Amino acid sequence: MIDADLKGIDSHGIARLPGYIRLWQKGRINPSPDIKVVHETPSTAVIDGDNGLGLVVAPEAMKYAMFKAETVGTGWVAVRNSNHYGIAGYHALLAVANDMIGISMTNASPLVAPTFSAERLLGTNPIAIAIPAGQQPSFVADFATTTVANGKLEISKRKQQPIPFGWAQDKDGKPSTDAGCVEQGGALVPLGGTRELGSHKGYCLGSIVDIFSAVFSGANYGPWVPPFVSFLEPTDDPVGKGIGHFLGAMRIDAFRPAQEFKNEMDRWITRFRNSKPSAGEAQVLIPGDPERIMYLARIKDGVPLLPAVVSNLQELAVQFRLEMPETTG
Amino acid sequence: MIDADLKGIDSHGIARLPGYIRLWQKGRINPSPDIKVVHETPSTAVIDGDNGLGLVVAPEAMKYAMFKAETVGTGWVAVRNSNHYGIAGYHALLAVANDMIGISMTNASPLVAPTFSAERLLGTNPIAIAIPAGQQPSFVADFATTTVANGKLEISKRKQQPIPFGWAQDKDGKPSTDAGCVEQGGALVPLGGTRELGSHKGYCLGSIVDIFSAVFSGANYGPWVPPFVSFLEPTDDPVGKGIGHFLGAMRIDAFRPAQEFKNEMDRWITRFRNSKPSAGEAQVLIPGDPERIMYLARIKDGVPLLPAVVSNLQELAVQFRLEMPETTG
Numbered sequence: 153m154i155d156a157d158l159k160g161i162d163s164h165g166i167a168r169l170p171g172y173i174r175l176w177q178k179g180r181i182n183p184s185p186d187i188k189v190v191h192e193t194p195s196t197a198v199i200d201g202d203n204g205l206g207l208v209v210a211p212e213a214m215k216y217a218m219f220k221a222e223t224v225g226t227g228w229v230a231v232r233n234s235n236h237y238g239i240a241g242y243h244a245l246l247a248v249a250n251d252m253i254g255i256s257m258t259n260a261s262p263l264v265a266p267t268f269s270a271e272r273l274l275g276t277n278p279i280a281i282a283i284p285a286g287q288q289p290s291f292v293a294d295f296a297t298t299t300v301a302n303g304k305l306e307i308s309k310r311k312q313q314p315i316p317f318g319w320a321q322d323k324d325g326k327p328s329t330d331a332g333c334v335e336q337g338g339a340l341v342p343l344g345g346t347r348e349l350g351s352h353k354g355y356c357l358g359s360i361v362d363i364f365s366a367v368f369s370g371a372n373y374g375p376w377v378p379p380f381v382s383f384l385e386p387t388d389d390p391v392g393k394g395i396g397h398f399l400g401a402m403r404i405d406a407f408r409p410a411q412e413f414k415n416e417m418d419r420w421i422t423r424f425r426n427s428k429p430s431a432g433e434a435q436v437l438i439p440g441d442p443e444r445i446m447y448l449a450r451i452k453d454g455v456p457l458l459p460a461v462v463s464n465l466q467e468l469a470v471q472f473r474l475e476m477p478e479t480t481g
Numbered sequence: 482m483i484d485a486d487l488k489g490i491d492s493h494g495i496a497r498l499p500g501y502i503r504l505w506q507k508g509r510i511n512p513s514p515d516i517k518v519v520h521e522t523p524s525t526a527v528i529d530g531d532n533g534l535g536l537v538v539a540p541e542a543m544k545y546a547m548f549k550a551e552t553v554g555t556g557w558v559a560v561r562n563s564n565h566y567g568i569a570g571y572h573a574l575l576a577v578a579n580d581m582i583g584i585s586m587t588n589a590s591p592l593v594a595p596t597f598s599a600e601r602l603l604g605t606n607p608i609a610i611a612i613p614a615g616q617q618p619s620f621v622a623d624f625a626t627t628t629v630a631n632g633k634l635e636i637s638k639r640k641q642q643p644i645p646f647g648w649a650q651d652k653d654g655k656p657s658t659d660a661g662c663v664e665q666g667g668a669l670v671p672l673g674g675t676r677e678l679g680s681h682k683g684y685c686l687g688s689i690v691d692i693f694s695a696v697f698s699g700a701n702y703g704p705w706v707p708p709f710v711s712f713l714e715p716t717d718d719p720v721g722k723g724i725g726h727f728l729g730a731m732r733i734d735a736f737r738p739a740q741e742f743k744n745e746m747d748r749w750i751t752r753f754r755n756s757k758p759s760a761g762e763a764q765v766l767i768p769g770d771p772e773r774i775m776y777l778a779r780i781k782d783g784v785p786l787l788p789a790v791v792s793n794l795q796e797l798a799v800q801f802r803l804e805m806p807e808t809t810g
Contacts (some may be wrong), residue, residue, distance in 0.1 A: 184502025193554030195524040196735040217634045224553050225522030230736050266753060268762040273753055281689050289694070293685035301677050325759025343682050349628050349647045349674045356622035356768045357686075359753075360610050363620070367745045373643055374752055378590040391748065406525040406699040407559050416696045419720065424595060424602055424688075433597040437686045 153207070156239045157455040160446035163303045164239045167461045170468060172205060172236070173450060181205050181235050182335040187212050194224045195408065198369050199231045203394055206237025210397050214246045214254065217401040221252055223425040225406030230369035233393035236380045239442070240280035241294030246403045248290050251410045252281040255400035259372075261379040265297055265339035266359070269353045270325030273374050274474045276301060277361035282440075288421040289314035292440030298340045305331050305340075318345025364398040372397030375454075439442065452456035482536070485568045488782040489775035492632045493568045496790045503532060503711035510534050516541050523553045524729035527698050532723055535566025537585065539726050543575045543583065546730040550581055554735030559698035563720035564627075565709045569609035570623030570772070570798030576611060576730045577619050580739045583611040588701075589754075590708040591679060593627055594597060594668035596681045601668045602703050606690035611769075613733065616742035617750040621769030626687040627669045634660050634669075647674025650800050680769070684739040689725045693727040700725030 166182030175181045185204030189197050197216055213229040221226025237243065240256045247254030260275025278338035280294035300319050308315045309331035322328040323337030334340060366387060367417035371392045378386035378395065384442025404410045427436050457465075469475070486494030506542045512534025518526050520806035526545055529701060542558040547808035549556025566572065569585045576583030589604025608622035628649050639658035644660045651657040652666030656675060671683025693742045700721045707724065708717035731740045756765050786794075798804070 153580060169487045169504075191737060193732070193735040194552075196554040196731070198736055223523075224559055226555060228555055228735075251558065258538075265759075266756070266765055269753075269756045269765040270760055271756040273756055283689075283692060291688070294691060294693040295679075295685060297682075299673070300749070312524070316677050321759070325757075325762070343679050344628070344672055345674070345678045348645050352766075352768075353624040353626075353672050355623060356610075359620070360622060360770065363612060363746070363749065367749060370737060373745075373749055402525070402557065403522070406522040406557075407527055408520060408699060413696060416525065416702075416720070419690065420696060420702055423696040423698055424598075427598045427600040428599055428654075430594075430599045430650070433654070435728070436595055436598040437681075439681075439688065473747075475545050 153238060154247075154455075155242050157444035158447045158450045159239070159241075160164075160450070161239050161443070163301065163453070164453070166457070166465065168236075168238075171381060171462045172207075172359070173468065174395070175380075178382050180185075180382065180386075185209065187328055189216065195220050195226055195228060197227075197229045199229055201231055201394065203233055203236035204235070206234045206395070206397060209234045210243045210256070210399065211246060211368045212238040213397060214256070214399045214401065216254060218247055218250060221247075221401040221403045221406070225296060226402045227400065231397040231399070232366070232369035232371035234395055234397055236395070237397055238276040240267055241282065241292055241296065241464045243397075243399060244280040244282040244294070245292065248284045251284060251404050253284070253402045253404065254280075255367055255402075256280045256397070256398040257361045258364045259377055259394075259395055261377045261384075262375045263302060263340050264342060264358060265321060265325060265332070266355045267342065267344075267347055267411045268325075270323065270339075271375070274342075274355075274358040274362055275377055276340065277358040277365075278461070279361060283417065284410075284414060285417035286411070288418045288438075291417065291421065291438060292443065293326075293444070294439075297343050297354055297361060299343055302334065302340060302341070305334055318349065344443070361398070366392060366396035368398065371381065371394045383386045483569060483784075484571050485777045487776045488568070488570075488781070492630065494784070495786070495794065497565075497567075499793045500535075500710060502624070503798065507711050509707075509715075513789070515536065515743070524549050524555055524557060526556075526558045528558055530560055530563035530723065533564070533725070534564055535563045535726060537710070538563045539566040539587075539728065540575060542726060543572045543585070543728045543730065546728045547576055547579060547581060550576075550619060550730040550732045550735070551750050555731045558727040558728045559694065561695070561698035561726070563700070563726055565724070568623065569607040570611065571609040572622055572726075572728060573609040573620065573623070574619070575615045575732065576628060579730075580613060580614070580733050582731045582733065583609075584682065584731075585609040585715035585726070585778065586690045586694055587726040588691045588706055588724055590706045590713075590724075591704045592631060592663070592669050593671060593687060594650060594718055595684045596671065596673075596676055597654075599650075599652065599668075600704070603671075603684075603687040603691055603707055605669065606687040606694075608686070608690060611744065613739075613743060614723035614750055615740070617747045618770060618773055620746065621748065621772065623768075626672050626690060628672055628674045628682055628683070629650055629669070629701075631663065631669060631775075634663055647678065661804045668760035690727070695721060695725035698725045727810070
């Protein structure tokens with residue numbers, strides 16, 4: 153959670169803690185899971201997270217994928233019976249320090265309608281891929297397979313502004329510019345936004361994340377994925393256990409010597425970063441740049457927290473009889 | 482090529498043959514390549530395509546990935562020194578008959594500008610993923626990582642129609658609705674179309690395809706990828722050999738018993754196909770449906786060819802002294 157806050161992904165930061173605690177209090181998260189390998193081959197495994205929090209389960213799965221990669225070049229681990237796992241990129245980055253490419257994805261509770269559908273069948277199903285470089289910082293792609301996350305609609309709603317065409321649709325499946333359309337029975341839409349701009353491709357991506365995370369592992373998929381919030385109940389006809397993740401690690405030197413690969417990555421990154429920017433733009437960014445820039449600022453100046461988040465944390469401190477440090481802002 | 486035509490992907494069908502022959506005549510494609518494994522681990526390999534046509538090289542690479550998957554659960558093969566490989570989905574589908582998931586991607590000559598860039602640095606870099614089901618047809622995603630392929634701009638141009646906002650940009654990197662903007666120094670744009678609708682995510686995807694296909698293998702990447710047409714010359718400062726592909730095969734039973742997985746895929750597919758359609762739409766489609774429907778029609782009624790394509794093929798028949806069948810249309 154702190155890593156998310158430092159990288160500016162506040163929606164997955166410490167603000168999530170009260171929600172995780174409410175799920176635990178309702179018995180929907182196991183705080184001391186017995187995480188087990190239930191099936192494996194030299195390059196693959198399925199792990200049962202014993203209903204633990206994904207933040208705890210996914211790093212164990214990633215370590216197992218890296219162990220497989222050490223042995224046979226790559227490792228691929230599907231996880232069932234897990235819960236929300238925070239930012240996808242955190243898990244993918246675990247591989248980079250070991251000269252491996254890390255891959256991380258998870259399914260999530262349904263909020264997204266496939267192209268041509270009026271129903272919510274997929275989560276925002278993020279994908280992260282972290283690729284080491286040499287002198288340059290790592291390439292880190294980490295993105296939801298929708299045009300935007302739900303948080304952006306909430307911001308527009310608070311500002312009483314319409315949302316752009318292509319972010320969401322109403323309950324009949326029609327594209328909408330009303331920031332409240334999702335909570336009124338509508339849905340987020342896959343990356344692409346509209347059929348004309350390729351939303352069927354975002355639908356493919358979100359579906360692949362769902363299938364790799366949950367059909368491989370035996371977790372719930374599609375509309376059966378349990379909600380992440382304590383005030384919504386899971387479906388009473390589950391098709392699997394908990395939510396699913398999929399973690400992968402590929403040893404660079406399973407393909408070519410690591411230093412050679414990193415030198416080429418440096419050239420790739422430098423060429424792209426120094427390309428001619430569009431009119432009005434300062435520079436072309438490399439995936440991972442925005443989070444790294446934010447991290448460097450926040451690790452120095454601290455993480456600004458909204459007053460509501462601070463007061464939630466203070467309530468938790470009282471509830472659990474913890475010392476709460478003085479706030480500075 | 483015939484498989485592409487049968488599936489309605491005419492841009493990659495027999496219409497490509499004259500172009501491939503021109504590249505061969507200029508010595509840019511080796512018609513009898515000595516395809517070699519140059520590096521490997523139990524789950525990975527790098528293959529040198531000896532400058533063969535990708536249509537020939539990629540199936541060999543996929544077969545090698547499947548051989549690895551037989552042995553250790555998954556197989557991942559990066560290919561260098563190759564050329565255009567046709568439709569990505571063809572290679573991915575080779576795995577499905579063996580109860581494996583097939584993954585296929587390739588880089589391509591630069592036609593796409595990253596978000597915030599005015600330069601063409603990436604190809605349309607397609608990804609295909611084919612997943613077997615039981616009673617239901619396979620799930621087959623096969624898509625370029627741009628909003629649209631260049632062919633759609635050509636159709637709009639021929640009809641003298643503007644293109645939608647989000648398909649392409651002009652030479653200064655500004656979004657354009659002019660169907661001629663790409664040939665006037667502009668570029669296609671990544672899936673998402675504009676920054677506001679998530680084009681940075683499409684840029685991530687196209688980059689990952691480029692890196693997996695070419696930085697893993699030692700092929701040319703980014704703006705150095707050689708052109709697929711004989712009237713454009715390759716760069717004189719290559720960073721690798723030919724173009725690159727990346728093929729993967731995952732044995733289903735490396736994760737769970739194949740029949741169990743296929744039963745769940747049937748439930749996934751049925752639930753999605755039967756979801757409530759958006760107002761005005763007939764049905765929610767499963768990735769692979771449009772190509773399968775087209776295939777069933779064309780395998781019965783034949784493939785309609787444009788008169789220009791027929792006359793190109795007739796010229797080739799004369800040139801190579803082949804019998805040309807009578808045309809019916």
